[in-house]
Amino acid sequence: xxAGDCRAELVLAERRGKxxxxxxxxxxxxxxxxxSCRILRSHGSAFDExxxxxxxxxxxxxxxxxxxxxxxxxxxxxxxxxxxKRASRVVFLAAILFGTAAAATTAGLVVRSLTxxxxxxxxxxxxxxxxxxxxxxxxxxNPVGPNDATVGESETPSKVTQLAPxxxxxxxxxRSNDPLARPSQTAPQLxxxxxxxxxxGDSAGAVRLFQKLQQxxxxxxxxxxxxxxxxxxxxxxxxxxxxxxxxNRYLASSSGQNLTAEALYxxxxxxxxxxxxxxxxxxxxxxxxxxxxxxYVSYARKRLGTAD
Amino acid sequence: MANALPSxxxxxxxxxxxxELLAVARExxxxxxxxxRALVLQVGPxxxxxxxxxxxxSHADLDDVAQDAVIALLDALGRFRGESSVMxxxxxxxxxxxxxxxxxHANRLKYLxxxxxxxxxxxxxxxxxxxxxxxxxxxxxxxxxxxxxxxTAEALxxxxxxxxxxxxxxxxxxxPENTVWSRLRLxxxxxxxxxxxxxxxxxxxxxxx
Numbered sequence: 001x002x003a004g005d006c007r008a009e010l011v012l013a014e015r016r017g018k019x020x021x022x023x024x025x026x027x028x029x030x031x032x033x034x035x036s037c038r039i040l041r042s043h044g045s046a047f048d049e050x051x052x053x054x055x056x057x058x059x060x061x062x063x064x065x066x067x068x069x070x071x072x073x074x075x076x077x078x079x080x081x082x083x084x085k086r087a088s089r090v091v092f093l094a095a096i097l098f099g100t101a102a103a104a105t106t107a108g109l110v111v112r113s114l115t116x117x118x119x120x121x122x123x124x125x126x127x128x129x130x131x132x133x134x135x136x137x138x139x140x141x142n143p144v145g146p147n148d149a150t151v152g153e154s155e156t157p158s159k160v161t162q163l164a165p166x167x168x169x170x171x172x173x174x175r176s177n178d179p180l181a182r183p184s185q186t187a188p189q190l191x192x193x194x195x196x197x198x199x200x201g202d203s204a205g206a207v208r209l210f211q212k213l214q215q216x217x218x219x220x221x222x223x224x225x226x227x228x229x230x231x232x233x234x235x236x237x238x239x240x241x242x243x244x245x246x247x248n249r250y251l252a253s254s255s256g257q258n259l260t261a262e263a264l265y266x267x268x269x270x271x272x273x274x275x276x277x278x279x280x281x282x283x284x285x286x287x288x289x290x291x292x293x294x295x296y297v298s299y300a301r302k303r304l305g306t307a308d
Numbered sequence: 309m310a311n312a313l314p315s316x317x318x319x320x321x322x323x324x325x326x327x328e329l330l331a332v333a334r335e336x337x338x339x340x341x342x343x344x345r346a347l348v349l350q351v352g353p354x355x356x357x358x359x360x361x362x363x364x365x366s367h368a369d370l371d372d373v374a375q376d377a378v379i380a381l382l383d384a385l386g387r388f389r390g391e392s393s394v395m396x397x398x399x400x401x402x403x404x405x406x407x408x409x410x411x412x413h414a415n416r417l418k419y420l421x422x423x424x425x426x427x428x429x430x431x432x433x434x435x436x437x438x439x440x441x442x443x444x445x446x447x448x449x450x451x452x453x454x455x456x457x458x459x460t461a462e463a464l465x466x467x468x469x470x471x472x473x474x475x476x477x478x479x480x481x482x483x484p485e486n487t488v489w490s491r492l493r494l495x496x497x498x499x500x501x502x503x504x505x506x507x508x509x510x511x512x513x514x515x516x517x
Contacts, residue, residue, distance in 0.1 A: 039503065046443075066375075068378055068382060072339060294353075
């Protein structure tokens with residue numbers, strides 16, 4: 001039989017684990033003559049092997065829920081087209097401003113050339129104006145030395161320098177990568193930033209943000225949700241006891257939470273690493289009992305078979 | 309948006325009996341936050357598993373693509389007419405999202421399975437040879453999917469990656485069974501040609517039998 005002319009129900013049933021002993025014999029006989037099914041079996045099962053769940057999957061599920069919440073917040077009827085309209089408006093306005101600025105510059109050059117203003121005076125005014133309005137530029141090293149004879153002129157830069165940190169600090173913070181520097185975050189924002197930091201590999205930043213979220217908004221839904229993601233992160237970092245505390249806090253926070261299966265999964269893994277076998281077994285049994293269709297059940301069963 | 313989802317009376321009885329997620333999906337399509345959350349919680353692991361099958365376990369964009377798949381699913385709920393189960397629909401959306409992401413970042417993927425080899429699975433670890441053979445098969449398949457026309461690639465991916473039958477693919481893609489069969493035949497023939505051209509993979513295939 002050539003490739004492609006077989007519907008391969010037996011192979012697919014085998015991949016789903018729904019093959020009876022009689023069907024298994026039939027499949028063996030069929031595979032001897034059907035190249036199409038041999039290819040499907042070998043290449044399809046290669047994908048079945050990529051099934052395992054990982055400790056960070058609770059965090060991923062959390063992120064997917066956050067993404068769906070962001071989706072809910074967006075006015076769906078507007079979609080993307082108005083965004084492009086907004087973008088085109090911005091471009092249009094920018095073009096107008098650019099055109100105006102270019103015209104003003106040209107006019108200024110013409111006027112300047114006509115009135116023959118000394119170039120040094122113009123540049124000094126320009127520098128002073130920039131210094132007065134730009135804390136970043138003014139905070140740059142002052143080219144005028146302390147022993148410069150024009151002490152009177154140095155007052156202006158020094159005043160600007162005094163002002164510079166106060167004005168420049170927020171901007172410098174905004175530019176920095178420190179996720180904690182962002183002012184007045186809400187609980188959803190902190191959770192999102194913590195998850196982003198974790199995704200980008202900034203574990204230390206994620207830990208700080210998770211802690212800040214739980215300290216600042218201890219009773220928020222996000223703080224409760226974060227316990228599972230934070231616990232998974234701690235587990236990845238080898239802090240099994242701290243991770244266990246997070247999972248336990250989540251499980252104790254209230255019953256019927258959305259991530260209870262994930263919290264139990266994390267708790268079981270933390271207990272496994274701490275060598276607390278009897279508690280681990282109880283956790284896996286609880287997970288199987290309460291969430292029999294959970295994707296973590298196969299892992300729990302494996303652990304029950306291997307846990308001491 | 310919500311109107312496109314079938315009411316209970318429009319849904320085939322088999323699906324109505326078995327698909328507990330349909331009511332949740334219907335409410336989610338109407339923008340109900342609890343329903344959206346419940347739906348994502350239910351289909352999330354399957355979406356993640358599907359994305360992982362295509363991208364590999366350690367892909368840098370795994371999280372982002374999984375989130376994109378969830379958004380794509382929520383956007384697509386309005387077009388869902390109950391042809392398949394909600395779970396199958398979610399897996400299909402995830403598969404298409406992941407395949408698109410893979411095509412977009414194709415040149416980064418060659419590193420994926422190397423990392424996968426080092427990090428995946430604590431229990432019942434297969435031998436390195438088995439892992440290597442499976443990895444090569446996946447790569448052969450995924451590269452072929454990158455190159456095939458989209459309808460053929462989708463049918464082949466649903467069949468090979470998600471293990472769906474011809475009937476399920478026909479239901480899910482709203483295409484006649486004969487069309488699906490024809491697409492699968494074309495796809496399998498292309499795969500066979502690819503395997504024959506790559507003697508190393510063909511040898512691995514023979515060894516696995």
